[in-house]
Structure formats: structure tokens, C-alpha cells
Amino acid sequence: MDPLTAAGTFATIVGLLSSYKAERSGTELTEFTSWLKESHYESIANSIERHSLLSKELSALLATNHAILVERLSQLDSRIAHLASEFEGFGNLARLLNSKPMLSKQAVSILKQLVESGAEYFMEYKVYTGKPDEYPLIGGLGGRIKYDDRRFIKDDLESLLSAGLVRLEFGSKGSKKYFVTRAAAEFLQGT
Structure with a gap:
């Protein structure tokens, strides 16, 4: 064929x-x-x-x-x-x-950092001093998610969620935890 x-x-x-x-x-x-x-x-x-x-x-x-x-x-x-x-x-x-949003370069970068770090998830850490929010990686090599455009970080995280590349859970005090999915690792193999 x-x-x-x-x-x-x-x-x-x-x-x-x-x-x-x-x-x-x-x-x-x-x-x-x-x-x-x-x-x-x-x-x-x-x-x-x-x-x-x-x-x-x-x-x-x-x-x-x-x-x-x-x-x-x-x-x-x-x-x-x-x-x-x-x-x-x-x-x-x-x-x-396509009914789902395309992933921006920043969203793909966030996903790569999560997968390549070996972390299980990253957390949203709100910073109320005017500085950008932080996203520490939990497990693996540790560190923090690096991103350039703070205006679109929430949008990028939503895109990753809607594409099934991360899973959202809430901590006991309402903190957001973004877990890596198997689909994320598979998706990055094709990029």
C-alpha cells in the first residue's frame, strides 16, 4: 500500500x-x-x-x-x-x-523541564511581591521550572492540562500540583 x-x-x-x-x-x-x-x-x-x-x-x-x-x-x-x-x-x-489549543514554545519548554528533571510533579508557589510565581520541581533532580513570559504561564499550564500532558491535583492547603503523565514523555519523544 x-x-x-x-x-x-x-x-x-x-x-x-x-x-x-x-x-x-x-x-x-x-x-x-x-x-x-x-x-x-x-x-x-x-x-x-x-x-x-x-x-x-x-x-x-x-x-x-x-x-x-x-x-x-x-x-x-x-x-x-x-x-x-x-x-x-x-x-x-x-x-x-483542532478543538484543543496548540502548545506554545513556552508550554513545550515547561513540559521538557518536568520530564527531563525526573521530577514527579511541580508545584505552583504564589509570590505576592510583584515577582513571577515560582514552580519548584519535586523529586528527581529538583530545581525550578524556568519560563520567560509570565503573562501566559497560566494559559500554557491550561494547554498542557487540556492536552492531557500534565495532571492537576490540589494539596491540603489548596496548592496546585502538576504531575507528569506518560503521555507527556511519549509526546516529547516525537518532538
Whole structure:
């Protein structure tokens, strides 16, 4: 199969799987192929049924917990849009179609610092003296998150959260803790 056809087939199946999971929570391949046929994608459903390895992989995906699979599809969408935004001619299209914000250079830098430090998380430490807030790294090599533009630090942290690259928890006194996720490490391998 030529690369263009393979990329198109992958995108089509992932897109249809996303649409299916947005509508239904079925976990069986037969439910998915029935939905494809109802939605007038008979040729794709027939291809899936004829291709045993594809059927096996899709069955495994569909058997995944619904919430986890939806989150993975969302992360895949974000990563594809981020990657596409780097290619001439696709950037504007990716920004228009992607529901999640793109990551700024500062957001990617924050993520790299967290992952490369080996820290489990970093905390938000509010500084009320007019100086920038601090974000100490907890565990690993320690240190602090360095950032240049304090106007957009909250926006960058929100982008990382919405992309599933960090997880937010609150300490006993309401302090914010930003934990690294496995998706963050995987995301950075592709950058």
C-alpha cells in the first residue's frame, strides 16, 4: 500500500472510531461494523471484517475502557494537529479544525523541564511581591521550572492540562500540583 493510501486509511479509521465512540459506548467489533454500515460506510466495514489483523487490533481498542479510549483518541487528535501545524500549508487547517489549543514554545519548554528533571510533579508557589510565581520541581533532580513570559504561564499550564500532558491535583492547603503523565514523555519523544 502506498504511503498516501495508508495515511488516508489510518486517518479514516481513527476518525470513524472517534465518531463512533462519541455516539456510543459499545465495546464489540460487531457493534462498530454495524454502526459503520448504518452510517453508510459499508465498504470500510467489509474491509475490516475481511482483514483479520485489522479486526484483531480494532477489537482490542474497542475493548478498552470507554473513558480511557476517548481520552487516547483526544490525545491523538491533539498530537496530530500539533504535528500538522509544523508543516507548511497544514498549520492553518490544523488550527481551524483542532478543538484543543496548540502548545506554545513556552508550554513545550515547561513540559521538557518536568520530564527531563525526573521530577514527579511541580508545584505552583504564589509570590505576592510583584515577582513571577515560582514552580519548584519535586523529586528527581529538583530545581525550578524556568519560563520567560509570565503573562501566559497560566494559559500554557491550561494547554498542557487540556492536552492531557500534565495532571492537576490540589494539596491540603489548596496548592496546585502538576504531575507528569506518560503521555507527556511519549509526546516529547516525537518532538
